[in-house]
Amino acid sequence: MRRYYEEKNRFRVDAQMKIGLEEIPFEEVPPPPVATVFLQQHVGPAGRPLVKEKDHVKTGQKLSDGDEPLTVPVHSPVTGTVINFADLLHPVSGEKERAIVIEVDGDEEWEYMEIYQEPEKQSKDKIVERIREAGIVGLGGAAFPTHIKLSGQQVVDHLIINAKESDPNLACDVRLMLEKPEEITQGIEIIGRVLGVQKIMFATRTSEGELPRLEKVLHEKNITLAHIRPSYSVGSERLLVRELLGREVPPDKFPPDVGVVVHNVATCVAVAQAVIKGKPLIDRGLSFYSRETGGRNLWVRMGTPVEHILQYAGLKPENFDRVVLGSIMMGRGVPDIRVPLVKSIAGVVALTPQDEAPFENPYPCIRCGYCDLVCPVDIYPSLLLEASERGNTKFIKKLNVEACIDCSLCSYVCPSAIRVNPKQRIASN
Amino acid sequence: MVDSKKHSHPLRPDLPPHIASGESKNRVMMKTCVAMCIPAILGVAAIGWNALWQILIAVATVLVLHFIIQVWERSTERMITYPSPSSPLVLGMIVGLSMPASSPYAVTVGVAALAMVIFKYFQGRVLYRKYINPAAASKTVLLAILSIIILFEDPLRVGMIFHPHHLRLDMISAEGFANAVAFYQTDTMTAAQSLIFWKTHGWIGGASGVGVLITGVIASYWIKLKWRIPLAFLVVMTVLATTMGLFTGGDPVSRIALHVFTGSVIFLAFFMATEPQSTPMPERAQYLFGVLLAVFTFILQLGGVLGGSIIALVVLNVFTPLFDKFGHKRAVGLGGGKHVA
Numbered sequence: 001m002r003r004y005y006e007e008k009n010r011f012r013v014d015a016q017m018k019i020g021l022e023e024i025p026f027e028e029v030p031p032p033p034v035a036t037v038f039l040q041q042h043v044g045p046a047g048r049p050l051v052k053e054k055d056h057v058k059t060g061q062k063l064s065d066g067d068e069p070l071t072v073p074v075h076s077p078v079t080g081t082v083i084n085f086a087d088l089l090h091p092v093s094g095e096k097e098r099a100i101v102i103e104v105d106g107d108e109e110w111e112y113m114e115i116y117q118e119p120e121k122q123s124k125d126k127i128v129e130r131i132r133e134a135g136i137v138g139l140g141g142a143a144f145p146t147h148i149k150l151s152g153q154q155v156v157d158h159l160i161i162n163a164k165e166s167d168p169n170l171a172c173d174v175r176l177m178l179e180k181p182e183e184i185t186q187g188i189e190i191i192g193r194v195l196g197v198q199k200i201m202f203a204t205r206t207s208e209g210e211l212p213r214l215e216k217v218l219h220e221k222n223i224t225l226a227h228i229r230p231s232y233s234v235g236s237e238r239l240l241v242r243e244l245l246g247r248e249v250p251p252d253k254f255p256p257d258v259g260v261v262v263h264n265v266a267t268c269v270a271v272a273q274a275v276i277k278g279k280p281l282i283d284r285g286l287s288f289y290s291r292e293t294g295g296r297n298l299w300v301r302m303g304t305p306v307e308h309i310l311q312y313a314g315l316k317p318e319n320f321d322r323v324v325l326g327s328i329m330m331g332r333g334v335p336d337i338r339v340p341l342v343k344s345i346a347g348v349v350a351l352t353p354q355d356e357a358p359f360e361n362p363y364p365c366i367r368c369g370y371c372d373l374v375c376p377v378d379i380y381p382s383l384l385l386e387a388s389e390r391g392n393t394k395f396i397k398k399l400n401v402e403a404c405i406d407c408s409l410c411s412y413v414c415p416s417a418i419r420v421n422p423k424q425r426i427a428s429n
Numbered sequence: 430m431v432d433s434k435k436h437s438h439p440l441r442p443d444l445p446p447h448i449a450s451g452e453s454k455n456r457v458m459m460k461t462c463v464a465m466c467i468p469a470i471l472g473v474a475a476i477g478w479n480a481l482w483q484i485l486i487a488v489a490t491v492l493v494l495h496f497i498i499q500v501w502e503r504s505t506e507r508m509i510t511y512p513s514p515s516s517p518l519v520l521g522m523i524v525g526l527s528m529p530a531s532s533p534y535a536v537t538v539g540v541a542a543l544a545m546v547i548f549k550y551f552q553g554r555v556l557y558r559k560y561i562n563p564a565a566a567s568k569t570v571l572l573a574i575l576s577i578i579i580l581f582e583d584p585l586r587v588g589m590i591f592h593p594h595h596l597r598l599d600m601i602s603a604e605g606f607a608n609a610v611a612f613y614q615t616d617t618m619t620a621a622q623s624l625i626f627w628k629t630h631g632w633i634g635g636a637s638g639v640g641v642l643i644t645g646v647i648a649s650y651w652i653k654l655k656w657r658i659p660l661a662f663l664v665v666m667t668v669l670a671t672t673m674g675l676f677t678g679g680d681p682v683s684r685i686a687l688h689v690f691t692g693s694v695i696f697l698a699f700f701m702a703t704e705p706q707s708t709p710m711p712e713r714a715q716y717l718f719g720v721l722l723a724v725f726t727f728i729l730q731l732g733g734v735l736g737g738s739i740i741a742l743v744v745l746n747v748f749t750p751l752f753d754k755f756g757h758k759r760a761v762g763l764g765g766g767k768h769v770a
């Protein structure tokens with residue numbers, strides 16, 4: 001049986017890769033022989049390195065930090081020796097960026113932060129500082145520094161936990177909900193207390209009874225469980241706020257500007273681990289998929305090269321010719337499998353030569369309007385396509401391209417096989 | 430460790446997305462053909478085998494020309510403008526279904542050829558898009574050229590593609606109108622019944638007005654046609670016809686039957702006025718397009734140009750780039766909502 005997400009105007013997104021994936025527990029991928037840790041793994045300026053070549057580093061040791069408000073530290077995911085500082089291909093930006101290369105050696109040693117056994121007794125400032133110190137960023141893909149969202153600069157009345165996980169290839173958040181319900185709830189409580197919000201909503205696409213342990217603890221803590229309709233686009237933070245509260249977030253603003261803070265469910269786990277166990281963000285759960293191996297949920301250390309993950313999954317080089325990091329709808333293909341995992345990556349998909357490459361031979365636009373019909377933010381990708389091809393910047397502005405959330409639905413439905421994505425297209429022009 | 434240097438296929442850093450819905454241009458075209466088979470079958474059942482020959486001649490003409498153009502494009506190493514015959518096939522069917530069965534075959538061939546070579550191929554190749562509906566434009570041009578035949582003794586037999594006596598019809602007064610529609614009356618049906626359910630004259634594709642209406646509604650849902658255009662077009666035509674009927678004291682039902690269910694309106698509404706490339710994208714602009722199409726068509730009909738909808742359509746098609754600039758929806762997050770910050 002196929003599985004679909006329902007979008008506007010009767011369009012559907014195939015969520016086939018998800019079938020069965022939610023039932024597969026996390027497997028811990030062993031640390032790689034060499035880890036590559038980028039200094040830049042978040043939105044904001046990168047920190048300065050705190051180690052030098054040949055230094056011995058422990059697992060969890062801080063490797064970089066800085067004084068800028070948006071800077072978050074990165075930590076060593078392994079125990080070993082710093083063998084190199086190099087400018088390497090970044091898996092998200094696609095540019096060469098500074099990375100610390102660590103060769104694993106000896107027995108694993110840990111350097112965690114002080115444990116806060118009773119976090120409710122700590123001051124809000126101390127909690128926020130701990131979250132920053134732990135290098136926590138939004139794990140839903142945006143990688144926005146979490147401590148900034150908790151800094152209380154705006155008055156917020158709602159906290160939404162985004163556990164919607166609507167990308168067709170990801171199921172790692174559902175696994176977290178099944179395997180770590182207590183940590184999720186602890187993280188939510190910590191965040192809720194810092195924000196001092198009136199209402200906390202836990203947004204999930206699962207149906208009632210699917211997550212019995214989590215549902216029970218959320219109920220005990222008086223956290224509203226909101227079952228969201230199965231739709232891919234509603235997973236976007238802005239559309240989730242609209243769906244749940246009817247509030248619209250302008251393109252140049254963020255949810256806190258309309259009184260809402262949204263955190264991903266995986267971020268809640270990282271917050272709980274940082275505050276209660278003193279563990280910095282050095283690993284995360286992700287979903288892996290390839291036609292050869294099927295789906296797997298993996299617990300992977302940051303800095304692990306993708307090639308190590310593929311090897312762990314049992315894939316041979318001839319089995320794939322494209323590797324996508326993150327969402328199959330929004331993530332880029334990487335040119336080199338040696339790129340490492342960074343904090344924002346929640347998925348790895350290895351596509352084989354047998355997998356369809358649907359945008360290989362585009363036709364001219366037939367103006368069927370399908371892209372306009374499916375666009376969840378009601379802009380006109382078809383007209384943006386025409387305007388960008390003609391270089392008509394005035395019309396592009398009139399068409400509100402800034403409202404585009406880059407969800408790729410317009411390309412997904414295009415019968416002419418055009419990668420319509422207006423923001424991407426205009427940026428590349 | 431996997432050695433990427435030994436990787437037999439270098440990785441392709443494709444941009445997102447990496448999956449697609451599976452809908453293709455060919456599938457959309459084939460669905461349109463399947464939908465048009467219903468009016469075609471009804472047309473042949475109502476009018477006879479000649480209707481089938483007309484459709485087949487139009488389709489064959491277009492496909493042969495498509496083949497010749499492709500051979501020429503290949504031999505001159507040009508980019509292939511229409512790699513698949515699916516879109517020419519749709520054009521052939523539209524041409525066939527928009528012809529009267531009485532049309533001389535040569536005229537059908539002429540309309541199909543002009544539509545394919547000038548209004549489809551030339552527009553696609555040179556202008557990168559069809560700005561005007563090929564079938565409607567081709568018929569309009571031939572209508573103008575062949576008007577000269579009006580000077581011949583039996584123009585219909587020589588190749589006239591409209592009935593010249595229509596121009597002398599009094600479509601305004603109640604009596605004049607009653608005389609005009611009487612033509613559709615049969616032994617078993619009144620003129621209105623014949624126009625709505627089963628007519629043996631006019632466009633092949635409009636033989637059963639109700640049949641086309643039902644097929645059109647289903648096709649709009651199935652193929653996701655720009656349904657606002659036929660909706661606005663048919664509603665406004667109905668309102669105008671009813672008003673005219675009441676105003677002139679005639680029978681409003683007959684008015685609606687002629688003005689709305691004639692093939693050039695009902696078939697054109699769903700299968701020509703929704704042609705995607707030559708019609709507007711914003712929803713409100715589509716409504717406006719349909720309203721104006723109705724107004725122009727109605728005026729032409731009152732002047733005795735019963736198939737005037739094709740002229741109205743071609744004129745409006747020209748203004749589609751202008752329509753595209755208006756009536757845009759409010760983008761999410763950009764004002765208007767009460768919760769926007």
Ligand code: SF4
Pocket residue numbers: 364365366367368369370371372381382385410413414415416417418420
């Ligand atoms: S879906 Fe594709 S073919 Fe249709 S209007 Fe949009 S860009 Fe053009």
Ligand code: SF4
Pocket residue numbers: 371374375376377378379380381403404405406407408409410411420421422423
């Ligand atoms: S990528 Fe942008 S334009 Fe395309 S459907 Fe998503 S929001 Fe709309």
